[in-house]
Amino acid sequence: MLSRIAESLYWMGRYIERADDTARLLDVHVHRMLADAADENVGATLLAAMGLAGSAEVEAVDLWRATELLAYDPDNPSSVAGSLRLARSNARGLRETLATEVWEAINRTHHDLDAQIRAARALGPYIFFRWVRERVALIGGLIDSVVLHDDGWRFLTIGRCLERVDMTARLLGAVTDSDDASQWSSVLVSCGANDAFLRTYGGEITRTRALTMLLQAEDLPRSVAYALDLAETSLREIATATGTPDTAVRIIGRVRAELTYTGPDDLARTTEATLTRLQDACRRADELVKARYFRRADLIEWQAEAAI
């Protein structure tokens, strides 16, 4: 498989996942603000969670301004619109590799984006978040059902999984200290994990149980453990096909094992450290994958030969 194609697939996976997860993250925060109108820091917390904290401009931001930045700004690669745009521009270079239906679903999303943003500005951000989740679910469903599950699919899946782990860590980092059950309920709803939670634990929502669900549930596709497991499998299959063992496999495998063998109380006590460790593992795995599989040609200047 071409290195460039593998890289584009990986990034396309990351960006569609980022669009989805950012929409979910924003949904949580909008909920939180409505539930607790006194909290003036929601906007700043949100930007901090996305790694945009620091500048004076960001400190002063309210939730609606933060939503503009993180939902609709097409030039911000961390925003939902920006992620969808970048997913599509990667997909454009993959057209002969991607199944036609997947390309069309992504392209269609891109073309409908402006109208959705206009509607959301008039009617509130919920419809936009829901639309994004639906589009990404459609794209993801097509990827899983019509794309050949070869190395290309594996690179795409690794991108999605690493992004999901990273973004889930950000999302939890923003609400981790709260003990408010309704808060955690809305987190579970936004993550698409509420029904799974109710079936597993019943209706009594606690912080510890919600964290256990979102971080450790091995049978919930949106959990961190599930994503790590899928990333590890895909990394190992690619490494096996290309010959040598892979250090990225070890990094992801280790952090997954640590997570698996942490008890619920320990998990609740050390949440922050766990989230940091997860994000760190994603970052290192990302670097190793790039270095090993996406090696780029160095730019070389050529001298023309004298004409014959």
Add this chain to the structure above:
Amino acid sequence: MFDRFGRPRETYRVIHDTLRPQTSDDLLARTEALSRAYRDRGVTFALSGEERPFPLDLVPRVIGAGDWARLESGIIQRVRALEMFLADIYGEGQVLDDGVVPRQLVHSSPHFHRQVYGIRPPGGVHIHVAGIDVIRDEHGEMRVLEDNLRSPSGVSYVMENRRVMARVFPDLFRAQAIAGVDDYPRQLLRALRATAPTVRNPRIVVLTPGVHNSAYFEHALLARLMGVDLVEGRDLICRDDVAYVRTTAGEERVDVIFRRIDDDFLDPVQFRPDTALGVAGLVHANRAGNVTIANAIGNGVADDKLMYTYVPDLIEYYLGEPAILRNVDTYRLEDPEARAHVLDRLDQMVVKPVDGSGGYGLVFGPSCTDEELAAARATILAEPRGWIAQPVVTLSTAPTLVDGRLRPRHLDLRPFAVNDGEKVWVLPGGLTRVALPEGSLVVNSSQGGGSKDTWVLKEAVTPAPVAAPPAAVVPGDKEARREAAPVPLQFGPADDHERQHQQELQQQQGEGGAC
């Protein structure tokens, strides 16, 4: 579409009968369905960095079986002669020694590349793909307007137009036998394999400049339909005269490069050193016989508008037969007599740059102001080698949907030929481009042109009622029908009651029958 008595021509009758009862609202709705389909599928070309759908007109263009047979043999003849010419001028140069074409004309062409002199391409093929532009003149004769022997594009629109038309107008297709166009990628792949250097299972790639190229859609489509990798220059590397592609498993050898990059950008060692689109060392690998470049480097020398004027002579010279298709009358402005003739009638002429494409730089005499004519005159006198002139040919028109009504618009046709070294195959049909602005004779997409689905009828038209009932729904004989039917659909528990009920009913009926 109509004859001089206002009756629909035989070849167009089915289309006429289908479209006639439709209101302009229906037609508009169908047009919108077409362009939405194109937008969603990303069937676009890029113009000044902006992605635009290539407008497709609802009304197909129809070419009768007889007309097509003549056109096809004319194109095959032309491609064969041009192929022999390229082999000749990059080899022995007999045609130059014999004075059929002036040596100076060949050697002064910016597309004659000494870098590939003496290379005999694998399989002996220079022109793997040709696009020969033809028009129908005011007397109904098909004439050649231009040869495209470098990287002729547009074939993807031929395939896409057909796909979309079949969805929007299924009734039209049922009524008559139209030659299919989806064989192109298979024919192209076959030709690329046939001209691979040696290997039994050659690795073939399509080389594109990238997503920003105006024809990127086409590059991706061809790669996908041939099942080969679409690569950019940075995916390739040449070492020791062998070309490799970078993969996640390391470097792998490449045997055939179907390139969609111009000569000048193909190899920074040989051509423009500042380009990053190509691959350093490719020409050496080609010369060593380790990689096929399709189309071959340097073909442009045979398709400029000045060389075009010699093609009928080349057909006589190489094949010993007269040209089946005539050129459009063309004046070489180097010749003082022709130049004087043209300069006297500049307001009745189309003056074209020898080396231009895309409709840029055209001087269209009848619509020029006096100042523009004077400027054109000065340009010609300054560099007669750079221009040719043709009397204005009134291109034939076809009904085209403009603002909800059918109006006549001018059109041309680009059939595509694929050459595997043994035989030349012509895709039945081709890209019909239509000039959308009223009265315009310039059909290029960069100048506001659109396209039409182009139908080659398989045989003489036989009357077929349009409103005929659908053909038998189940194809094949009874045997096949029985084979296709036996596995019943499976239903989940929700359907059990219903099924049970039905089985009970059947059983009762069965018992009743037995009585």
